[in-house]
Amino acid sequence: DGGITQSPKYLFRKEGQNVTLSCEQNLNHDAMYWYRQDPGQGLRLIYYSQIVNDFQKGDIAEGYSVSREKKESFPLTVTSAQKNPTAFYLCASSRTGINEKLFFGSGTQLSVL
């Protein structure tokens, strides 16, 4: 089945630690996105990529980093510079363009120990 897979489902970060969230898609989509979800705030865009080896900052990129070395993969690293990382993180993909349907993964809940 085609889809978008996020792992792990739950992740815990210690103080000063970097952690990486995985996102893989087998839909042959060009565009991939990372959103952060906090209760009552909806989804806020962290980073997005429209093509391999290229990505752009979203609205809340500080404290995060990404890479897009392969079309299928768009990992997100939450660095120690992100002081409030506890949130639900959603990865999405689409063929291209904002008029396309977004396909979402099932999310990763990140918590701080």
Place this chain on the structure above:
Amino acid sequence: AQSVTQPDIHITVSEGASLELRCNYSYGATPYLFWYVQSPGQGLQLLLKYFSGDTLVQGIKGFEAEFKRSQSSFNLRKPSVHWSDAAEYFCAVGVEEYGNKLVFGAGTILRVKS
């Protein structure tokens, strides 16, 4: 600033009753408009979308939405709610002039009472 507003944080309706979830946006250009639904601890699923043409669009699960340019609104409706419709609903707006990304509203949590 560009924004998407969902004025209702929570809505409770009785099973079988009608539903309307509100969405307003503040963009000058003609936007692409979407409604997504999220079950707890899951990703989002597209209900419907509007780009152009007929301002009343039909989606999955019996939902529909109407685009009203004069009111900058894209409200979601369902004539008869089922208990399985309990979820969080997000309106999203995209405008090409502002890049290849969507802006989401804060969401409306729907509770269905039997």
